Amino acid sequence: MGGDIGLWGVPLAILGGAIRVSTPFLFVSLGECLTERSGRINLGLEGTLVFGAMSAYAVAYETGSPWMGVLAAMIAGSAFGLLHGWICSLPKVNDIAIGIALMLFGMGLAFFFGKSFIQPVAPDLPAINFGFWSDYTQVQAALKVNILFLIGIAASLGLWWMFRNTKIGLIIRVVGDSTDAARAMGLRPNLVRLLSTAAGGALAGVGGAYLSLYYPGSWNEGISSGQGLMAVALVIFARWNPIYCFWAALLFGGAGALGPALQSVGVTQGYYLFYAAPYVLTLAVMILTSSASKTMTGAPAELSITK
Amino acid sequence: MEQSLAQVPAIAAPGSLSKAVRRLEGVVIPIAALLAGLLAFSLFLLVVGKSPIDFYQLIYKAGFGTSFSWQNTLSRAAPLLLAALCVALPARLGLVIIGGEGAIVLGGVATGAIASLLVNVPALLAIPMMMIAGAIAGALWIGAVGAMRHYRGVNETIASLLMAYIAIAIMNQLVEGPLRDPASLNKPSTLPLAEHLRIGSLPGMDVHWGLAAGIIACVFSWILIEKTSWGFAARIAGGNVRAAQIQGLPVGILIVGFTALGGAFGGLAGMFEVSAVQGTANASIAAGFGYTGILVAFLARQNPLAIIPVAILLGGIEASSGLIQRRMDLPDATVLVMQGFIFLAILISETFYGQFRIFNPDRWRS
Numbered sequence: 001m002g003g004d005i006g007l008w009g010v011p012l013a014i015l016g017g018a019i020r021v022s023t024p025f026l027f028v029s030l031g032e033c034l035t036e037r038s039g040r041i042n043l044g045l046e047g048t049l050v051f052g053a054m055s056a057y058a059v060a061y062e063t064g065s066p067w068m069g070v071l072a073a074m075i076a077g078s079a080f081g082l083l084h085g086w087i088c089s090l091p092k093v094n095d096i097a098i099g100i101a102l103m104l105f106g107m108g109l110a111f112f113f114g115k116s117f118i119q120p121v122a123p124d125l126p127a128i129n130f131g132f133w134s135d136y137t138q139v140q141a142a143l144k145v146n147i148l149f150l151i152g153i154a155a156s157l158g159l160w161w162m163f164r165n166t167k168i169g170l171i172i173r174v175v176g177d178s179t180d181a182a183r184a185m186g187l188r189p190n191l192v193r194l195l196s197t198a199a200g201g202a203l204a205g206v207g208g209a210y211l212s213l214y215y216p217g218s219w220n221e222g223i224s225s226g227q228g229l230m231a232v233a234l235v236i237f238a239r240w241n242p243i244y245c246f247w248a249a250l251l252f253g254g255a256g257a258l259g260p261a262l263q264s265v266g267v268t269q270g271y272y273l274f275y276a277a278p279y280v281l282t283l284a285v286m287i288l289t290s291s292a293s294k295t296m297t298g299a300p301a302e303l304s305i306t307k
Numbered sequence: 308m309e310q311s312l313a314q315v316p317a318i319a320a321p322g323s324l325s326k327a328v329r330r331l332e333g334v335v336i337p338i339a340a341l342l343a344g345l346l347a348f349s350l351f352l353l354v355v356g357k358s359p360i361d362f363y364q365l366i367y368k369a370g371f372g373t374s375f376s377w378q379n380t381l382s383r384a385a386p387l388l389l390a391a392l393c394v395a396l397p398a399r400l401g402l403v404i405i406g407g408e409g410a411i412v413l414g415g416v417a418t419g420a421i422a423s424l425l426v427n428v429p430a431l432l433a434i435p436m437m438m439i440a441g442a443i444a445g446a447l448w449i450g451a452v453g454a455m456r457h458y459r460g461v462n463e464t465i466a467s468l469l470m471a472y473i474a475i476a477i478m479n480q481l482v483e484g485p486l487r488d489p490a491s492l493n494k495p496s497t498l499p500l501a502e503h504l505r506i507g508s509l510p511g512m513d514v515h516w517g518l519a520a521g522i523i524a525c526v527f528s529w530i531l532i533e534k535t536s537w538g539f540a541a542r543i544a545g546g547n548v549r550a551a552q553i554q555g556l557p558v559g560i561l562i563v564g565f566t567a568l569g570g571a572f573g574g575l576a577g578m579f580e581v582s583a584v585q586g587t588a589n590a591s592i593a594a595g596f597g598y599t600g601i602l603v604a605f606l607a608r609q610n611p612l613a614i615i616p617v618a619i620l621l622g623g624i625e626a627s628s629g630l631i632q633r634r635m636d637l638p639d640a641t642v643l644v645m646q647g648f649i650f651l652a653i654l655i656s657e658t659f660y661g662q663f664r665i666f667n668p669d670r671w672r673s
Binding site for chain 1: 403461465466472479602638648650651658
């Protein structure tokens with residue numbers, strides 16, 4: 001049937017878009033949240049995201065299974081995380097600069113190996129249709145939710161619970177708040193950070209798999225335009241809390257869906273500026289939530305970005 | 308007492324030699340790191356079944372082998388010199404700016420926009436105005452990042468990259484809309500520059516004036532950083548903001564000033580790309596010079612004079628990209644992978660400073 005719902009299509013498309021677009025933000029920000037809680041920043045997740053997208057697409061195409069693609073992206077992501085963690089454990093090395101280098105390196109490698117996968121079509125990840133009750137195609141489209149989005153919600157709840165209630169969570173937090181205190185407790189801060197960075201990289205890889213295997217659902221060199229980096233800013237906004245990461249990701253997803261939503265109802269004026277909405281939003285959020293004099297609440301004390 | 312005095316000359320090398328040896332460390336370690344990065348990349352090439360020897364021969368041939376290839380290399384080095392300064396100047400204050408691409412893009416658009424108003428103005432007057440327009444666009448853009456950093460504590464690394472994406476969106480909007488030349492169908496562009504506004508070549512070679520501007524900018528930046536009280540104040544503020552504030556140094560002016568100056572050089576790079584290479588402002592000016600500039604600056608260890616040879620080296624590598632693709636059947640991203648290896652090797656090498664006795668004359672005989 002699918003009647004015309006007029007301008008109601010815009011908020012609906014933004015809601016649907018928020019669910020669709022937010023998933024990579026969610027996974028990358030959860031990964032970054034985990035890494036930063038251990039006291040280290042990984043700016044290279046943009047590269048991990050792009051390489052994850054490429055490896056997921058390539059493996060899904062070769063094996064015919066999208067879930068094998070997700071697994072490959074996780075493995076690739078944790079490899080990048082291990083590399084980052086290892087280099088950062090060397091004395092006098094700057095973790096921000098390493099992140100920039102790994103961002104460029106990850107993208108270079110992804111473009112290098114991904115060249116031959118731009119043409120073929122890989123299988124998509126499955127989605128659940130929560131809009132079956134509605135006759136409107138727009139509603140159905142908006143409520144078609146990918147399984148990875150649901151896994152992302154579970155992961156943010158799981159991480160939140162882990163930080164609060166488990167020994168592992170406590171160890172990560174201690175290492176993130178004081179290297180000296182962690183050493184005094186007999187912990188190995190560099191090892192904890194190495195593993196946290198690897199796990200964070202694996203999560204970011206899943207975000208990349210979502211990009212190439214569901215939305216937009218193909219591999220090309222422009223697949224990510226800064227989502228990985230925006231997710232890093234998003235973690236600061238979310239005050240290093242995995243639950244807040246979820247809401248922030250949804251907000252950023254909505255901003256990212258603004259341009260396409262307006263275009264779908266025929267607004268083409270200023271298309272590129274609407275396209276830039278997520279960047280402007282990120283910047284505005286950073287200006288509003290940062291402070292020149294105070295340290296931020298909830299920030300791990302060992303984090304170089306807030307010191 | 309007398310004994311220890313007598314020992315001093317035997318232990319410490321003469322002052323000038325000691326200084327030279329310490330300075331040598333800053334040359335030997337980056338070169339060794341560069342070679343290590345190239346070695347790692349060679350292994351990568353072997354793994355994917357290509358010959359590293361062929362690869363480096365092609366780079367030599369296409370980048371440095373003939374006078375034609377040198378001219379190509381130097382033309383590509385020109386924007387890299389300016390883009391690297393956009394990283395190196397703020398780095399003096401401890402800021403990591405990675406959004407130079409935004410300054411380049413807006414500098415180029417500003418140039419294209421103002422050039423369409425200057426059709427009847429003689430070049431002697433119009434070209435300086437185009438340079439100023441490009442520089443101001445870049446200075447405002449990166450200076451804003453510095454201001455956000457100082458007044459709101461916003462992380463400058465992330466902010467500058469976000470600003471680069473916003474700059475590209477603004478450029479697309481402008482060249483698709485108000486600034487669009489109706490004749491540019493497939494590739495929206497601004498009106499082509501009038502013939503007399505196009506910047507020509509340096510005398511005696513086929514390299515545009517951007518190279519001279521870049522080298523002058525590097526020398527100027529070196530003098531600013533090393534020989535003036537402003538540069539000294541910036542170094543103090545980069546080391547410890549609070550100490551600088553207690554000393555009464557104008558930290559805010561330093562941060563905004565150095566970021567804006569870096570941005571102005573980035574904008575100038577865009578101006579030369581438009582006025583000397585493209586002849587019009589369009590999406591081609593977002594060619595990634597800003598990102599390669601980050602690597603140039605880190606490879607030069609943020610020293611403006613060292614930027615000159617490093618930019619020429621990387622300009623040569625980029626110049627050979629096309630030939631490598633055709634002759635070796637490698638994707639165009641091969642150069643990006645190579646740059647990634649070099650970048651990582653350079654950053655890892657930071658851990659080796661002060662580790663070698665040979666560079667530390669005080670420890671030679673102990």
